[in-house]
Amino acid sequence: MKILIxxxxxxxQESIKDSLExxxxxxxxxxxxxxxxxxxxxxxxxxxxxxxxxxxxxGLDLLDFINTxxxxxxxxxxxxxxxxxxxLKGLDxxxxxxxxKPFHLSELNARIKAIYRRKNLxxxxxxxxxxxxxxxxDRELYIDNTPITLNRxxxxxxxxxxxxxxxxxxxxxxxEHVWGDHIDxxxxxxxxxxxxxxxxxxxxxxxxxxESVYGIGYKLIET
Amino acid sequence: MKLLNQSLKFITLPILVIINLWAVxxxxxxxxxxxxxxxxxxxxxxxxxKQKIRSSNSNPIRHPYNETNYEIKENYYPRGKLDDDxxxxxxIYMIDEHQMEPARVLxxxxxxxxxxxxxxxFSPTAEEDDLAEDLFWSVLWLYLCVVAIIFIVNNVVIRKxxxxxxxxxxxxxxxxxxxHEYIPxxxxxxxxxxxxxxxxxxxxxxxxxxxxxxxxxIGNIAHxxxxxxxxxIARLELLMEQGDFKPxxxxxxxxxxxxxxxxxxxxxxxxxxxxxxxxxxxxxxxISLNDVLTHTINDLCDFANFRHIDVQLKENEPHNxxxxxxLANIIVTNLLKNALFHNIDHGKITIHLSQGKLRICNTGxxxxxxxxxxxxxxxxxxxxxxxxxxAIVKAICxxxxxxxxxxxxxxxxxxxxQLFPD
Numbered sequence: 010m011k012i013l014i015x016x017x018x019x020x021x022q023e024s025i026k027d028s029l030e031x032x033x034x035x036x037x038x039x040x041x042x043x044x045x046x047x048x049x050x051x052x053x054x055x056x057x058x059x060x061x062x063x064x065x066x067x068g069l070d071l072l073d074f075i076n077t078x079x080x081x082x083x084x085x086x087x088x089x090x091x092x093x094x095x096x097l098k099g100l101d102x103x104x105x106x107x108x109x110k111p112f113h114l115s116e117l118n119a120r121i122k123a124i125y126r127r128k129n130l131x132x133x134x135x136x137x138x139x140x141x142x143x144x145x146x147d148r149e150l151y152i153d154n155t156p157i158t159l160n161r162x163x164x165x166x167x168x169x170x171x172x173x174x175x176x177x178x179x180x181x182x183x184x185e186h187v188w189g190d191h192i193d194x195x196x197x198x199x200x201x202x203x204x205x206x207x208x209x210x211x212x213x214x215x216x217x218x219x220e221s222v223y224g225i226g227y228k229l230i231e232t
Numbered sequence: 233m234k235l236l237n238q239s240l241k242f243i244t245l246p247i248l249v250i251i252n253l254w255a256v257x258x259x260x261x262x263x264x265x266x267x268x269x270x271x272x273x274x275x276x277x278x279x280x281x282k283q284k285i286r287s288s289n290s291n292p293i294r295h296p297y298n299e300t301n302y303e304i305k306e307n308y309y310p311r312g313k314l315d316d317d318x319x320x321x322x323x324i325y326m327i328d329e330h331q332m333e334p335a336r337v338l339x340x341x342x343x344x345x346x347x348x349x350x351x352x353x354f355s356p357t358a359e360e361d362d363l364a365e366d367l368f369w370s371v372l373w374l375y376l377c378v379v380a381i382i383f384i385v386n387n388v389v390i391r392k393x394x395x396x397x398x399x400x401x402x403x404x405x406x407x408x409x410x411x412h413e414y415i416p417x418x419x420x421x422x423x424x425x426x427x428x429x430x431x432x433x434x435x436x437x438x439x440x441x442x443x444x445x446x447x448x449x450i451g452n453i454a455h456x457x458x459x460x461x462x463x464x465i466a467r468l469e470l471l472m473e474q475g476d477f478k479p480x481x482x483x484x485x486x487x488x489x490x491x492x493x494x495x496x497x498x499x500x501x502x503x504x505x506x507x508x509x510x511x512x513x514x515x516x517x518x519i520s521l522n523d524v525l526t527h528t529i530n531d532l533c534d535f536a537n538f539r540h541i542d543v544q545l546k547e548n549e550p551h552n553x554x555x556x557x558x559l560a561n562i563i564v565t566n567l568l569k570n571a572l573f574h575n576i577d578h579g580k581i582t583i584h585l586s587q588g589k590l591r592i593c594n595t596g597x598x599x600x601x602x603x604x605x606x607x608x609x610x611x612x613x614x615x616x617x618x619x620x621x622x623a624i625v626k627a628i629c630x631x632x633x634x635x636x637x638x639x640x641x642x643x644x645x646x647x648x649x650q651l652f653p654d
Contacts, residue, residue, distance in 0.1 A: 018459050018462075018463065020463045021459065021463045021466060024463060024470055025466065028466065028469075028470060089455055089458035089459055090455070091500075091503060091507075092507075093512075093558075109458075110458045110459055110461070110462040111458060111462030111464075111465050111466075111496050112465075113469065114466055114469050114470070162534055176473065177469060177472055177473040179469060179472075179489065181489075189531070199538075200534070200535055200538045204534070222472065223477065223483075223486055224483075225472060225482075225486040
């Protein structure tokens with residue numbers, strides 16, 4: 010996948026680039042409206058990460074530009090602004106998703122993949138990993154062709170891990186993704202551990218494993 | 233006590249003093265006048281008596297206590313000039329009163345047929361003690377009447393004068409920074425009230441501006457913090473991913489990440505508070521609170537089960553609220569989250585939605601919370617949450633004029649929201 014990051018805060022831009030390159034994506038960057046516009050015009054991208062507040066213009070105008078030029082690309086808006094108006098405006102203008110800063114890298118990763126799957130890999134509703142088939146459309150899991158029952162949350166957890174395969178997923182990121190804003194207090198980490206424990210039992214026979222990372226998160230690795 | 237009546241306090245003493253002074257002066261003047269009148273009468277009488285004696289040929293000696301009221305005695309030691317009239321006060325016995333009463337006496341001497349005689353003419357004068365007593369009562373009544381009239385005039389007539397002032401007071405009462413910001417206005421010609429209105433208007437406008445600026449400031453700061461926080465988190469997550477840490481290094485990094493995440497939550501909560509205060513949420517709709525309740529309970533059931541906390545929806549009357557959907561979710565979520573996170577394992581949560589009130593009770597600490605403090609920002613017991621959950625609920629309630637209260641009953645912490653405006 011070829012991704013363009015349009016973000017004026019360089020250190021953030023770098024961090025996102027590093028993270029995405031770990032997924033073996035090709036990543037390019039732009040720090041202002043003009044250079045972003047140039048790059049969009051000249052090159053083809055699968056996904057654009059767009060910060061609305063640019064020093065010399067609004068990211069929303071870039072969206073306009075993309076629309077008028079008829080460029081086909083997935084756009085995820087990343088913005089510090091959490092206003093409903095901005096979200097609606099962005100989505101109206103054709104953005105595919107809206108992510109508020111600060112966000113977890115695993116969350117960004119999951120969203121990029123989700124949109125890509127939805128728009129570019131039409132018809133492909135499942136993720137395969139060794140002896141495991143994960144159908145996210147029908148919400149079914151098969152290990153060695155045997156159906157495994159997962160509850161709703163366990164399903165979402167596994168999905169998130171699969172989208173972030175081999176990447177660190179912090180407990181925080183996992184909690185926010187699966188339980189939303191409901192779980193945001195520190196004493197719930199035992200809770201998450203408990204959920205992971207149950208999930209591990211269920212996917213015991215799969216050729217992958219959910220590894221604990223320093224107590225701050227997990228990683229799904231192939232075995 | 234009202235000003236009108238307070239001034240009464242201060243005026244009653246001077247009035248008392250003046251009236252008393254006046255009464256004393258009146259008394260003395262009256263007495264004086266009476267004396268003068270009587271003295272004139274005595275003089276006239278003296279002339280008549282002398283005439284009568286000269287015209288009759290009888291013995292001039294007369295005793296008092298006859299039907300006449302004068303006395304003539306022979307003067308054996310004539311001295312001084314003739315016709316020395318001396319007026320004096322004395323007392324004579326009054327038969328009807330059976331006692332001595334004050335009188336005026338005119339003493340003079342005259343010669344008749346070679347003898348010198350003392351003539352004393354008496355006339356009862358005003359009974360001073362009676363006069364004093366009458367005057368006292370009159371003065372007292374006068375005083376009371378004056379005070380009463382002042383009181384009545386103050387409260388009935390002058391009240392009209394003060395009307396603009398009270399009207400202004402009413403409007404100031406209604407003024408609520410951030411909600412009802414209508415600057416008080418009155419029509420009046422009274423200079424003091426006009427001045428007062430000007431001062432109040434200036435003050436309130438200043439408050440408004442300062443308040444708005446403060447809110448903007450907080451909002452801007454929170455906003456600015458988003459990006460640096462995003463950078464920190466991204467960097468830390470990448471760092472953690474690099475791996476190869478010794479356990480204690482990993483611990484330290486983990487700690488830092490946790491604290492940053494806490495900062496992020498705090499910042500988000502602060503931003504939310506700012507938005508609520510700024511009346512950002514104007515998308516009010518008729519929301520079924522029952523749906524929100526059920527939905528939220530569902531979302532949190534995993535965590536409840538994990539802690540073995542029994543969540544009971546005891547009363548669930550249909551109830552619609554005209555509110556922004558997002559805010560409705562936040563109220564219910566925050567209250568339920570608190571009920572869960574401040575609970576004990578195998579604890580209990582009861583929820584009642586009836587008669588326009590939402591009540592959520594939970595078991596937990598044995599001590600009652602401090603009602604004043606819990607709704608203030610940043611006060612939380614051992615919670616590692618943002619500590620702003622309740623403050624946010626309170627801000628939303630304030631926005632819609634819902635009343636929220638806390639009670640500690642039967643060892644349960646209960647939060648109750650009245651879901652219709654006061």
